[in-house]
Amino acid sequence: MIVRWLGCTLFIIVANLLIGPVFCFAQSDKDQYEYIDISNPFLRKIPLAVPLFKNENETVEEKRLSNSSAELLAASLEFTGYFKLLDRGAFLFDPQKDGILTPQINFANWTVIGAELLITGLFKEVDGNITMELRLFDTFKARRIVGKKYSGKKAEQRRMIHRFCSEVIKYLTGHRGVFGSKIAFVSNGSGNKEIYTCAFDGYNAQQVTRNRSINLSPAWSSDGRYLAYTSYKKKKPDIFIKNLAEMQEASINKKGLNITPAWVPGKFELAATLSFAGDQEIYLLTGSGKVIKRLTNIRGIDVSPTWSPDGKKFAFVSNRAGSPQVYVQDLASGKVRRLTYEGSYNTQPSWSPQGDRIAYASVVDGRRNIVVMGLDGQEPLQLTHESGDNEAPSWSPDGSLIVFSSNREGPFRIYVMTAFGTDQRRLLVMTGEQTNPKWSMNDFNN
Amino acid sequence: MKKKPYAHAYPLETGAGSRTMVLYFGISLIIHLIFFSSVVFWPASAPKPRFSPGSINVNLVSLPGPPSAAPAPAAVSKPSAKPVAAPKKEVKTAPIEEVVAIPPPKTLPEIKKPKKTVSLTPKPEKIKPKKSLKKKTQDRQKMIDHAVTKVKKKVEKSETDSVSQALDRLKKKVEQTEASRVQAGSTGQAAAGAGKGGVPGATGSGGQRRLELIDLYKIEVAFQVERNWAFSQQLAGESETLQVSLVFKVMSGGEISDIRFTERSGNSYLDESAYRAIVKASPVSPHPAGIRTPYVTMGVRFTPEGIRK
Numbered sequence: 001m002i003v004r005w006l007g008c009t010l011f012i013i014v015a016n017l018l019i020g021p022v023f024c025f026a027q028s029d030k031d032q033y034e035y036i037d038i039s040n041p042f043l044r045k046i047p048l049a050v051p052l053f054k055n056e057n058e059t060v061e062e063k064r065l066s067n068s069s070a071e072l073l074a075a076s077l078e079f080t081g082y083f084k085l086l087d088r089g090a091f092l093f094d095p096q097k098d099g100i101l102t103p104q105i106n107f108a109n110w111t112v113i114g115a116e117l118l119i120t121g122l123f124k125e126v127d128g129n130i131t132m133e134l135r136l137f138d139t140f141k142a143r144r145i146v147g148k149k150y151s152g153k154k155a156e157q158r159r160m161i162h163r164f165c166s167e168v169i170k171y172l173t174g175h176r177g178v179f180g181s182k183i184a185f186v187s188n189g190s191g192n193k194e195i196y197t198c199a200f201d202g203y204n205a206q207q208v209t210r211n212r213s214i215n216l217s218p219a220w221s222s223d224g225r226y227l228a229y230t231s232y233k234k235k236k237p238d239i240f241i242k243n244l245a246e247m248q249e250a251s252i253n254k255k256g257l258n259i260t261p262a263w264v265p266g267k268f269e270l271a272a273t274l275s276f277a278g279d280q281e282i283y284l285l286t287g288s289g290k291v292i293k294r295l296t297n298i299r300g301i302d303v304s305p306t307w308s309p310d311g312k313k314f315a316f317v318s319n320r321a322g323s324p325q326v327y328v329q330d331l332a333s334g335k336v337r338r339l340t341y342e343g344s345y346n347t348q349p350s351w352s353p354q355g356d357r358i359a360y361a362s363v364v365d366g367r368r369n370i371v372v373m374g375l376d377g378q379e380p381l382q383l384t385h386e387s388g389d390n391e392a393p394s395w396s397p398d399g400s401l402i403v404f405s406s407n408r409e410g411p412f413r414i415y416v417m418t419a420f421g422t423d424q425r426r427l428l429v430m431t432g433e434q435t436n437p438k439w440s441m442n443d444f445n446n
Numbered sequence: 447m448k449k450k451p452y453a454h455a456y457p458l459e460t461g462a463g464s465r466t467m468v469l470y471f472g473i474s475l476i477i478h479l480i481f482f483s484s485v486v487f488w489p490a491s492a493p494k495p496r497f498s499p500g501s502i503n504v505n506l507v508s509l510p511g512p513p514s515a516a517p518a519p520a521a522v523s524k525p526s527a528k529p530v531a532a533p534k535k536e537v538k539t540a541p542i543e544e545v546v547a548i549p550p551p552k553t554l555p556e557i558k559k560p561k562k563t564v565s566l567t568p569k570p571e572k573i574k575p576k577k578s579l580k581k582k583t584q585d586r587q588k589m590i591d592h593a594v595t596k597v598k599k600k601v602e603k604s605e606t607d608s609v610s611q612a613l614d615r616l617k618k619k620v621e622q623t624e625a626s627r628v629q630a631g632s633t634g635q636a637a638a639g640a641g642k643g644g645v646p647g648a649t650g651s652g653g654q655r656r657l658e659l660i661d662l663y664k665i666e667v668a669f670q671v672e673r674n675w676a677f678s679q680q681l682a683g684e685s686e687t688l689q690v691s692l693v694f695k696v697m698s699g700g701e702i703s704d705i706r707f708t709e710r711s712g713n714s715y716l717d718e719s720a721y722r723a724i725v726k727a728s729p730v731s732p733h734p735a736g737i738r739t740p741y742v743t744m745g746v747r748f749t750p751e752g753i754r755k
Contacts, residue, residue: 009475012482033693033708033745036668041677082678116676116722140722172681400680418680
């Protein structure tokens with residue numbers, strides 16, 4: 001009997017050992033669905049709805065300000081290239097009648113037209129003071145993401161709107177975007193090449209220099225308080241460092257050339273090309289113009305330094321290999337690496353604020369075009385094509401946009417595009433030619 | 447004296463020791479039995495959904511006529527005359543084979559038409575900033591009109607493309623199955639019949655192709671989801687290697703329900719955009735007449751890799 005038991009047990013054990021794994025494999029084969037791959041978004045932007053604001057008093061002046069605020073909000077957000085602004089004609093929404101708070105909004109009315117984000121506003125104007133309540137909604141989750149209230153004078157309208165834009169972008173990307181930044185550039189509209197600044201969207205261009213000579217290569221300090229530039233006002237190129245608030249100036253006027261200043265991020269120091277020792281070399285200088293040390297030391301021209309965001313490396317242009325090419329140098333070790341090999345004329349490097357890429361102007365088929373290259377040696381990416389000469393790229397403080405100058409419409413003007421080369425548009429219209437744009441790294445709204 | 451009665455019962459051993467041994471052996475045996483039987487029977491109760499409900503009861507008939515799939519029925523419609531009761535039976539007998547037999551749908555990644563105009567790509571031929579910029583700066587209305595017509599064209603193109611590609615794919619599949627059948631030694635008659643466009647064969651081996659209708663429908667739904675996918679790579683950052691998979695049910699009227707993630711990418715923006723795309727696509731076109739299940743369960747995988755290529 002015990003033999004039979006043993007035999008029986010043995011059989012069960014063996015059978016289980018044989019059959020068990022089959023079931024186990026069957027069980028592990030959980031991937032029961034066929035997946036169809038989707039890799040082409042139909043829209044490469046976020047569909048955003050910005051209806052007109054609700055007015056509290058409905059006076060004529062209030063309506064005017066309220067509508068211009070809504071327009072500015074929509075235009076500013078569209079400027080980033082992240083959003084597709086939906087046509088107001090498609091909205092099933094009357095700002096005066098329908099509510100603007102979460103429980104009052106019929107989110108199905110927004111999702112049906114494809115809006116993924118919605119911004120509603122409540123606007124009030126009394127005696128030149130305006131109050132705005134702005135709310136950002138996720139229409140699919142039917143919930144409010146950002147809600148802010150701003151009040152101030154009429155003149156603060158732009159700033160209020162841009163503060164809210166910063167909040168929206170911060171929610172989406174983690175950084176505050178470009179809304180508080182400015183762009184400096186050179187314009188010869190007055191008959192001389194003078195330096196101007198304007199807001200990120202080209203608004204309110206203001207002349208900074210008035211010396212009726214040639215002024216070039218503006219450079220913002222990281223806090224936005226100083227603007228360094230090259231000027232020929234003393235009949236030879238010198239660097240001037242202007243304190244924008246106090247309108248005071250320091251200068252670097254050594255023998256020979258003093259050109260292409262570039263501020264070290266987060267420091268009151270800058271690199272520039274000086275030729276007092278005979279050869280054009282890059283030096284590190286204090287913000288008041290004293291030489292700290294010589295950075296490059298090789299026969300040939302070394303110009304146009306641009307700093308990595310951590311201030312530990314800089315890229316520059318050198319003709320040490322015969323043609324102008326972009327090189328990267330480590331500040332501490334002095335090690336130099338050639339970055340560009342394609343093309344025989346690569347100049348005007350600009351290091352991205354994320355630190356991973358460098359934009360520069362490259363001559364391709366006889367025309368200058370903007371190219372972006374990764375520091376890891378990834379393939380250079382040409383961003384402008386068949387549209388005249390494109391030069392002097394400069395990154396926006398969040399690294400999402402690039403400003404550059406182009407003569408695609410005749411005279412050189414300032415243009416903006418996304419870091420991928422899409423959404424290329426003109427920034428502003430002024431008399432004369434505009435060149436040499438430089439985006440500030442700080443937020444002037446704070 | 448006392449040993450005798452036990453001795454004949456337990457021929458291998460004698461004495462009190464053997465009794466306890468038997469006891470322990472019995473306990474051990476019971477535990478083993480419980481353990482192994484649990485291994486054998488327990489998992490068997492779980493994997494029922496393996497046989498995806500959509501694959502049973504499928505008769506290959508013409509698509510109902512959703513506008514975007516217009517060319518599709520023409521090619522597949524011939525078999526519609528034959529959805530008799532007989533094939534149904536056959537399907538039930540061999541449902542597992544059918545589920546396994548669906549070849550991975552390869553068509554979707556090939557739908558590349560929209561790319562040209564959206565132009566995230568850096569290549570010179572694709573971006574023509576000069577043109578668009580001039581229009582933008584000179585005449586907004588003109589530009590908008592231009593864009594609208596462009597988009598319209600694009601939509602038309604990509605629609606017909608997806609369908610024609612799906613058809614191509616089906617044809618290929620039919621050829622393949624046909625080839626394998628011929629190899630297996632089935633009659634030339636059946637081969638001729640199938641070559642015309644996937645008639646469910648008179649024999650049981652035709653079951654494989656009965657899935658084409660549901661496949662086609664799934665591809666169509668996936669395409670409708672794709673058309674609703676808004677995704678900004680700029681916002682997502684480095685997302686080329688990410689992918690997110692979702693599974694959902696399509697009711698007979700085209701409503702989508704029970705959307706759930708089967709694989710998240712780790713990038714919440716990508717995950718959400720994928721989820722929204724499916725929500726936005728609902729309702730998709732209703733089930734074609736041949737699908738008799740209350741719902742179709744299908745999976746889609748979103749991969750932004752195509753954006754920069």
